[in-house]
Amino acid sequence: MAVQPEGTPCWADAMFSDVEGAKNFYGDVLGWTFGEPRSEYGNYTQAYADGKAVAAVVPPMPGQEGHSQWCLYFASPDAAATAAKIRAHHGEVLMEPMQVGEFGTMCLAREPSGAVFGVWQAGTHEGFEAQAVPGAYGWAEVFTREPERADTFFSSVFPYTARQMEDDNVDFRMFNVGDTTVLGRMRMTEEFPPEVPSYINVYFVVEDCDDAVAKATKLGGILRFGPMDSPYGRFAALSDPQGANFSVIDLAHTKGELPETRPV
Numbered sequence: 011m012a013v014q015p016e017g018t019p020c021w022a023d024a025m026f027s028d029v030e031g032a033k034n035f036y037g038d039v040l041g042w043t044f045g046e047p048r049s050e051y052g053n054y055t056q057a058y059a060d061g062k063a064v065a066a067v068v069p070p071m072p073g074q075e076g077h078s079q080w081c082l083y084f085a086s087p088d089a090a091a092t093a094a095k096i097r098a099h100h101g102e103v104l105m106e107p108m109q110v111g112e113f114g115t116m117c118l119a120r121e122p123s124g125a126v127f128g129v130w131q132a133g134t135h136e137g138f139e140a141q142a143v144p145g146a147y148g149w150a151e152v153f154t155r156e157p158e159r160a161d162t163f164f165s166s167v168f169p170y171t172a173r174q175m176e177d178d179n180v181d182f183r184m185f186n187v188g189d190t191t192v193l194g195r196m197r198m199t200e201e202f203p204p205e206v207p208s209y210i211n212v213y214f215v216v217e218d219c220d221d222a223v224a225k226a227t228k229l230g231g232i233l234r235f236g237p238m239d240s241p242y243g244r245f246a247a248l249s250d251p252q253g254a255n256f257s258v259i260d261l262a263h264t265k266g267e268l269p270e271t272r273p274v
Contacts, residue, residue: 013085013087013132013136013137014085014132014136014137015085015187015188015190016084016085016086016087016168016169016187017084017085017086017167017168017169017170017185017187017192017193018084018085018187018190018192019082019083019084019085019147019150019192019193020083020084020085020130020132020136020137020138021065021066021082021083021128021130021135021137021138022065022066022080022081022082022083022147022212023054023065023066023067023068023080023081023083023128024065024066024067024068024078024079024080024081024254025067025068025069025070025078025079026067026068026069026070026078026252026254027069027070027078027252028252029047029053029055029067029068029069031251031252032067032078032250032252033055033057033067034229035226035229035230035231035250035251036057036067036250038225038229039216039222039225039226039229039231039258040059040144040145040214040216040222040258041059041144041145042057042058042059042064042065042145043057043058043061044056044057044058044067045057045058045063050111051110051111052068052069052071053068053069054066054068055067055068059140059143059144059145059146060140060143060144060145062139062140062146063138063139063140064138064139064140064145064146064147064214065147065214077253077254078250078252078253078254079126079209079253079254079255080210080212080254080255080256081118081126081127081128081210082127082128082150082210082212083116083127083128083129083130083137084127084128084129084130084168085130085131085132085137086117086129086130086131087131088131089107089115089116089117089129089130089131090107090115092117092129092131092167093106093107093117093119093129095166095167096119096121096129096167098166099122099162099163099166099167100122100159100163101119101120101121101122101163101167102119102120103117103118103119104118104119104120104126105117105118107129107131109133110133110135111133112133112134113133113134113135114130114131114132114133114134114135115130115131115133116128116129116130116131117129121152121159121160121163121164121208122156122159122160122163123154123155123156123157123159123160123163123208124154124156124207124208124209125152125153125154125160125207125208125209125210126209126210127210142215142261143215144215144216144217145214145215145216146214146215147212147213147214147215148213148214148215148243148259148261149194149213149242149259150193150194150210150211150212150213151193151194151195151196151210151211151213152164152193152194152195152196152208152209152210152211153196153198153202153208153209153210153211154195154196154197154198154208155197155198155202155208156208157181157183157195157197160195160208161183161195164185164193164195165185168185168187169187170185170186170187170192170193171185171186171273172184172185172186172273172274173186173191173271173272173273173274174271174272174273174274175269175270175271176269176270176271176272177269180196180197181196181197182194182195182196182197183195183274184271209255211247211255211256211257212256212257213245213256213257213258213259214256214257214258214259215258215259215260215261216258216259216260217260217262218260219236219237219243219244219245219246219258219259219260219263220237220244222246222258223236223237223246223248223258226248226250226258227248229251230250230251231248231249231250231251232248232249233246233247233248234246234247234248234249234255235247239263239264239265239266240264240265240266241264241265241266241267241268241269242259242261242264242268243259243260243261243262243263243264244259244260244263244264244265245257245258245259245260246258
């Protein structure tokens with residue numbers, strides 16, 4: 011697998027105070043198996059779908075205990091240069107670029123409207139070994155109450171072109187790298203409680219959305235939205251038992267016409 015083009019989502023991980031609980035939950039809901047924890051890297055543990063690395067879970071470092079959340083990483087050929095761009099465009103670098111052995115260099119940041127994300131400069135670890143198959147990453151969207159700030163930031167930091175959905179009821183934008191759509195941006199409505207900050211919602215692919223929702227809720231997850239049919243697949247938004255938001259999508263179960271979009 012080649013290194014992903016700059017700005018392409020390339021990896022996802024999450025911190026959990028109860029890593030074994032997270033492994034049991036996602037193992038049942040997404041069919042993940044897990045590698046051995048790497049003690050030299052804070053017990054970082056990779057998750058696999060059908061033998062291919064698709065994500066990772068890790069316990070919090072001392073002082074970082076708190077709300078669990080998924081972190082999406084964007085590919086960069088130079089993490090330090092990307093960090094400089096993040097600062098130049100009113101973002102905040104939460105963790106300076108740090109080399110992780112031979113695997114690569116990581117950086118954590120917050121865009122101006124509040125969503126946290128990662129930057130990954132690949133070494134031997136190039137990112138997702140599988141995508142768009144059951145258990146693997148499928149899609150991601152930035153949920154924000156300040157879309158103008160988020161749009162300007164992402165288009166300035168990464169080499170994106172953008173298209174806006176032609177729908178008076180939904181403020182939704184899609185970012186492309188070349189001809190490939192890599193990220194969505196959704197304006198948060200009043201339906202979201204005011205205490206919910208901007209975040210990046212990661213979608214994992216499942217064979218059957220309703221079955222995944224049933225497994226998740228039986229194990230203590232909370233259904234936030236759906237299941238709902240769409241032209242992209244049948245999907246649902248969930249929170250896991252430790253509070254991390256994520257979505258599941260069955261890409262094979264599509265319904266309706268793709269929406270009209272216009273370049274912006």
